[in-house]
Amino acid sequence: MASLTANRADGTKRVPVLDTREWLPSPARLAAAGCVLAFAAAVWPASIAGPGDGWIVSVLLIVEVALLLLPWGLPRDGRSGTSFWVEALLGLTAPVGALALVTIGGASWLSVGADWTWFVVAVVLGGALIAMSGMDVRGLVRGELAFLMGPTSSSHTLARAFTTIVSPAGEEVLFRAVVLTAAATATLPLGLLAAVAFVARHHVSPGQNWRGSTRATMLEIIAAAALLVLTLLSGSIYPALLAHTINNVPMFVLHLQRAVVGRDEE
Numbered sequence: 001m002a003s004l005t006a007n008r009a010d011g012t013k014r015v016p017v018l019d020t021r022e023w024l025p026s027p028a029r030l031a032a033a034g035c036v037l038a039f040a041a042a043v044w045p046a047s048i049a050g051p052g053d054g055w056i057v058s059v060l061l062i063v064e065v066a067l068l069l070l071p072w073g074l075p076r077d078g079r080s081g082t083s084f085w086v087e088a089l090l091g092l093t094a095p096v097g098a099l100a101l102v103t104i105g106g107a108s109w110l111s112v113g114a115d116w117t118w119f120v121v122a123v124v125l126g127g128a129l130i131a132m133s134g135m136d137v138r139g140l141v142r143g144e145l146a147f148l149m150g151p152t153s154s155s156h157t158l159a160r161a162f163t164t165i166v167s168p169a170g171e172e173v174l175f176r177a178v179v180l181t182a183a184a185t186a187t188l189p190l191g192l193l194a195a196v197a198f199v200a201r202h203h204v205s206p207g208q209n210w211r212g213s214t215r216a217t218m219l220e221i222i223a224a225a226a227l228l229v230l231t232l233l234s235g236s237i238y239p240a241l242l243a244h245t246i247n248n249v250p251m252f253v254l255h256l257q258r259a260v261v262g263r264d265e266e
Contacts, residue, residue, distance in 0.1 A: 013078060014078060014079075014080075015073040015074065015075060015076070015078030015079045016073045016079075017072070017073055017079060017080075017083040017086075018070060018071050018072065018073060019071045019072075019073045019074065020071065021071075022071040022074075022206065023071050025069050025206070026206075028203065029069065029203065029204055029205075029206065031200075032200040032201070032202075032203040032204045033065050033068070033069060033200075033204050034200075035196050035197050035199075035200035036061055036064075036065050036197045036200050036201050036204065037061070037062065037065060038193060038196075038197070039061065039175075039193045039194055039196070039197035040057075040058040040061035040062055040065075040197075041058065042189075042190055042193050043057050043058055043061075043178055043190070043194075044058040046178055046181065046182060046186075046190070047181050048098070048101060048102060048105075048107065048173075048177065048178065048181060049101050049102040049104075049105025049106065049107040050105050050107075053101065053105065054178075056097075056101055057094070057097075057098050057101065057174065060093055060094040060097040060098060061094045061174075061197075063093055063094075064090070064091070064093040064094040064201075065204060067090045067091070067093060068090075068091060068201075068204040068205045069204060071206060072087050072205065072206055072207070074206060074207045075207070076156065076207065077152055077153065077156060081153055081155025081156060081159075082155075084153075084155065084156045084159050085155065085159045087205075088159040088160070088162070088163050091163065091205065092163060092166065092167065092170065094170070094174055094201075095166075095167055095169070095170020095171050095173070095174050096166075096170050097170075098170055098173045098174040099169055099170040099173050102173055102177070107177070107181075109177060109180045109181065109236075109237065110237075112180075112235065112236050112237075113236055113238060114234040114235060114236035114238060114239050115234070118230070118233070118234040118236070118239040119238075119239055119242055121230065121234075121239065121243075122230065122239040122240065122242040122243040122246070123242065123243070123246065125226055125227075125230065125243040126242065126243040126244070126245070126246025126247045127246065129219065129222070129223055129226075129243070129246075129247040130246070130247060130250055132219055132222070133215075133216075133219055133247075133250075134215070135250050137250065140250055140253060140254060140257075143257055145254055145257070146254060146257035146258045146260070146261050147261065149254075149258060150261075151258070151261045152258055152261075154259040154260075157255045157256070157258040157259040158255070158256075158259050160251075160255045161252050161255035161256050161259065164248050164251050164252045164255060165245075165248060165249075165252045167248070168241060168244040168245045168248055169241060171198065171244065172227070172231075172237050172240055172241045172244060173237070174194075174198075175194040175195065175197060175198040175224075176191075176194065176227055176228060176231040176237055176240050177231075177237050178190055178191070178194055179191040179194070179228065179231055179232055180231065180235070180236075180237065187232070191228050191231075191232065192228075194228070195221075195224035195225055195227075195228050196224075198220075198224045199217070199220045199221055199224050202220060203217075223244075223247065226243075227240040227243060227244060228240075230243060
């Protein structure tokens with residue numbers, strides 16, 4: 001895919017899907033990829049849905065890392081909606097694949113619930129993560145945040161909204177469920193490695209976004225640790241899934257609002 005650009009009908013520069021001038025990832029991206037691949041290696045002999053099927057999750061992670069390391073054209077807002085959706089969906093390779101694996105394989109832990117008190121804890125945790133993010137919830141509810149951020153392609157924001165609301169289920173299966181099936185001696189080491197990979201995975205793709213800030217990274221680390229502890233203490237994946245989903249709801253709403261603003265501008 002050539003790195004040459006062309007102009008759109010409105011005169012703005014079109015960004016290519018892949019920029020062949022940027023094949024070499026930055027050291028930070030390579031380090032993040034290394035963390036994910038370390039987890040992939042550790043989970044290979046594990047059992048997720050059935051005996052010895054951890055290698056499937058490992059392969060999914062390896063494939064996804066390779067896809068995320070591609071030199072996706074930047075800035076993304078200059079790319080077509082189709083190419084943006086392709087990148088977004090490829091970035092769900094491991095979570096969606098892991099979710100399909102445990103669903104088709106009928107993982108026994110899928111039927112394990114938790115005491116209602118853990119779901120209360122999950123709601124509190126989800127709310128706390130939103131508060132720590134600094135999100136102006138009132139501005140979100142009033143639609144002011146979407147207005148202040150300005151219009152962008154509705155197809156791009158819909159893709160972001162889709163991945164934001166779909167990813168929690170797959171990510172919890174991918175990075176938290178392993179502690180429910182691991183041997184007692186491997187639970188904590190594997191859980192910590194999974195938490196590191198959970199954070200690192202968000203930093204493999206090219207480009208700078210809100211995740212690159214110190215505050216956002218610290219929040220991801222706190223969330224990874226808290227969701228791991230919640231899974232270990234409750235003995236179920238569902239409280240962590242609830243907390244994770246609650247945390248993602250504000251961004252999901254913001255993306256939908258921006259999609260509406262963008263559609264009005266188109």
